[in-house]
Amino acid sequence: MVPLLLGVSLLTFLLMRLAPGDYFTAMSQNPQITPETIARLRAQYHADAAWYVQWFFWIKSIVLHGDFGYSMAYKIPATSLIIGRLWNTFLLSFFALLIAWLVALPLGIWAAVRKDSWVDRGCSLVAFVGLSVPDVLLSLLALWFAASTGWFPVGGAQNPTAFLMSPWQQFLDRAYHLILPALVLAAADLAGIMRQMRSNLLDTLRAEYVTSARARGLAEGWVIYKHALRNAINPLLTIFGYSLAALLSGAFIVENIMAWPGLGRLTMEAFFAKDSYLVVDCVVMATALLIIGNFVADLLLAWSDPRIRMK
Amino acid sequence: METATPIPVADAKIPLSPWQLFWQRLKRRRIAMAGGIILIVLYTVALLAGFIAPYHYEHLDTKYSFHPPVWPRLQGLHLVVPRYVESTNVFSYHLVPNDTKPVHFFVHGDKYKLLGFIPASIHLFGSGDSDYPVYLFGADQFGRDVFSRLLYGSQISLSIGVIGILLSFVFGMIIGGISGYFSGVTDTVIMRFCELIMSVPALYLIISLRGTFPPGMSSAQVYAMIVIILSFIGWAGMARVIRGMTLSLREQQFVLAARAAGATPIRIITRHILPNTFSYVIVAATLSVPYYILGEVVLSFLGVGIQEPSASWGNMLTAAQNTEYLRNFPWLLAPGAAIFVTVLAFNFLGDGLRDAADTKSL
Numbered sequence: 001m002v003p004l005l006l007g008v009s010l011l012t013f014l015l016m017r018l019a020p021g022d023y024f025t026a027m028s029q030n031p032q033i034t035p036e037t038i039a040r041l042r043a044q045y046h047a048d049a050a051w052y053v054q055w056f057f058w059i060k061s062i063v064l065h066g067d068f069g070y071s072m073a074y075k076i077p078a079t080s081l082i083i084g085r086l087w088n089t090f091l092l093s094f095f096a097l098l099i100a101w102l103v104a105l106p107l108g109i110w111a112a113v114r115k116d117s118w119v120d121r122g123c124s125l126v127a128f129v130g131l132s133v134p135d136v137l138l139s140l141l142a143l144w145f146a147a148s149t150g151w152f153p154v155g156g157a158q159n160p161t162a163f164l165m166s167p168w169q170q171f172l173d174r175a176y177h178l179i180l181p182a183l184v185l186a187a188a189d190l191a192g193i194m195r196q197m198r199s200n201l202l203d204t205l206r207a208e209y210v211t212s213a214r215a216r217g218l219a220e221g222w223v224i225y226k227h228a229l230r231n232a233i234n235p236l237l238t239i240f241g242y243s244l245a246a247l248l249s250g251a252f253i254v255e256n257i258m259a260w261p262g263l264g265r266l267t268m269e270a271f272f273a274k275d276s277y278l279v280v281d282c283v284v285m286a287t288a289l290l291i292i293g294n295f296v297a298d299l300l301l302a303w304s305d306p307r308i309r310m311k
Numbered sequence: 312m313e314t315a316t317p318i319p320v321a322d323a324k325i326p327l328s329p330w331q332l333f334w335q336r337l338k339r340r341r342i343a344m345a346g347g348i349i350l351i352v353l354y355t356v357a358l359l360a361g362f363i364a365p366y367h368y369e370h371l372d373t374k375y376s377f378h379p380p381v382w383p384r385l386q387g388l389h390l391v392v393p394r395y396v397e398s399t400n401v402f403s404y405h406l407v408p409n410d411t412k413p414v415h416f417f418v419h420g421d422k423y424k425l426l427g428f429i430p431a432s433i434h435l436f437g438s439g440d441s442d443y444p445v446y447l448f449g450a451d452q453f454g455r456d457v458f459s460r461l462l463y464g465s466q467i468s469l470s471i472g473v474i475g476i477l478l479s480f481v482f483g484m485i486i487g488g489i490s491g492y493f494s495g496v497t498d499t500v501i502m503r504f505c506e507l508i509m510s511v512p513a514l515y516l517i518i519s520l521r522g523t524f525p526p527g528m529s530s531a532q533v534y535a536m537i538v539i540i541l542s543f544i545g546w547a548g549m550a551r552v553i554r555g556m557t558l559s560l561r562e563q564q565f566v567l568a569a570r571a572a573g574a575t576p577i578r579i580i581t582r583h584i585l586p587n588t589f590s591y592v593i594v595a596a597t598l599s600v601p602y603y604i605l606g607e608v609v610l611s612f613l614g615v616g617i618q619e620p621s622a623s624w625g626n627m628l629t630a631a632q633n634t635e636y637l638r639n640f641p642w643l644l645a646p647g648a649a650i651f652v653t654v655l656a657f658n659f660l661g662d663g664l665r666d667a668a669d670t671k672s673l
Contacts, residue, residue: 012519038488099564128659134650136608137650148638245512249513252514256613264514268613271615279522283511283515
């Protein structure tokens with residue numbers, strides 16, 4: 001995990017260095033800033049050093065001081081900026097995942113149990129459409145919905161006057177702003193999980209131990225939920241790990257369109273401002289989020305499947 | 312083997328080739344065929360965009376900003392378009408009663424280049440009168456025809472998917488083949504690099520890659536840049552799968568035979584091993600095209616891809632990000648619908664191809 005993050009940060013540093021111009025080039029256009037100031041800042045941030053030297057200084061300050069560098073555009077330490085945005089992206093992704101799984105699993109089970117009924121057909125049609133609606137379109141439709149009905153806020157993570165509210169009101173305000181982006185992100189994920197759940201459960205229902213459980217006269221509900229479902233869930237937990245990458249990319253789009261102040265939006269802002277340290281920080285943080293998510297998926301799999309615990 | 316036995320009877324059944332069997336199985340899946348037909352139509356329309364579109368993508372008429380969609384209707388024996396005039400409110404139009412103009416076919420209009428090189432000015436349809444615009448999907452903020460721009464945009468958005476897939480899959484197959492065939496240090500190095508690329512959420516990597524290109528590039532350069540960026544991200548996943556398949560294929564007897572016959576490793580990889588992965592690759596490619604199309608859409612949408620005045624489905628959607636526009640002029644979402652139809656068609660076809668390639672399922 002750590003070597004992977006080191007590798008990703010090194011790659012991003014190289015890419016940032018390949019980019020023409022940096023924040024200081026834009027700064028030197030400003031007549032109010034003297035060339036001496038720029039030269040001093042360039043020296044302070046090792047702007048003229050080779051990219052791997054810059055990378056080395058960056059790593060050193062993280063390891064020694066937990067300092068992720070300085071955001072040139074925001075004029076504050078990148079650490080404080082990133083932590084708030086990371087939390088927002090985490091909230092958005094977490095609730096999207098929660099919604100997607102809570103809706104997709106029962107629907108998938110329902111479709112599998114009533115195979116070839118209208119429920120099943122309806123679900124698979126919705127899943128196919130859901131798989132094909134791009135996040136961009138879905139976010140725009142949600143924005144349209146919010147703007148024309150006025151039921152939901154159009155962008156943002158909280159009311160501008162939130163700091164005047166009581167903690168409970170602040171919490172409600174956050175939740176109110178979170179609903180629509182989380183639903184959009186969940187919808188993109190939902191279809192795949194539902195299809196997978198359905199086909200897994202259908203596979204396990206064909207297994208012989210299910211037939212024998214039925215032959216012993218167990219109730220159908222017991223057969224499905226106690227015997228078949230447990231085994232059908234395992235492959236899904238593997239999918240969970242894979243789907244995180246798509247989820248984070250989806251969050252990137254949703255954040256940028258629905259103005260949710262998360263990591264993806266910060267990346268774009270930093271990109272346009274040529275705030276290279278901030279871009280690197282964002283990419284590394286997003287990767288860390290993905291790697292931690294995969295780790296959690298592995299833990300869940302070990303918890304659910306005793307065969308993996310044995311290894 | 313049936314081919315070894317002499318077949319004297321003329322109407323004896325000749326065994327079908329694997330591709331013919333594949334085609335037979337595919338034909339039976341109606342949804343997949345529907346997806347395929349939709350794609351053929353979409354790509355044909357994209358190829359002939361200049362002819363089918365009533366206007367050029369740069370054609371603008373600022374007095375028609377946000378003109379509502381106009382649909383020709385039948386009046387007697389003629390198709391006619393009604394006329395709209397701007398009301399006192401800005402961007403609000405009302406119909407002029409009993410004022411119509413017939414729509415003609417094969418009319419002269421804006422100059423364009425058919426198939427990119429044949430200069431022409433004949434359009435499939437149009438009113439031939441700038442006071443009676445034929446805006447099937449309405450107009451955008453500069454008074455440009457959304458339908459025409461949609462067609463021109465499809466040239467970029469649809470071709471980027473296919474070119475990107477070709478580039479990254481060829482690259483991924485060769486790298487994966489080399490990695491699996493030689494194994495050892497080569498394999499470890501290549502696979503660690505693949506993992507590195509795959510461990511970054513795609514869009515974050517795309518944006519950092521985008522930063523390495525200078526601003527102010529021409530349209531053709533931006534197009535090439537997007538293809539390169541998307542292929543750079545896409546090859547890793549392909550290489551990993553092909554490596555896995557190569558690992559098992561290289562132990563097969565035909566590879567041993569080729570090696571005994573003195574074939575070079577490159578020849579063995581490209582002529583003996585990779586062809587065995589084709590059925591997987593074709594299915595995977597069809598199912599991955601949407602990701603490339605969406606990659607272009609997102610880049611252009613965020614303003615770092617195809618730039619105005621060139622049209623792409625992504626940069627057309629940028630206008631729809633303004634909620635005020637979106638609420639009053641919902642036809643700005645038309646490119647979104649086009650993306651949806653394209654992705655759906657690719658998914659239909661890809662699903663059918665996968666089922667048809669899976670011989671065990673029948």
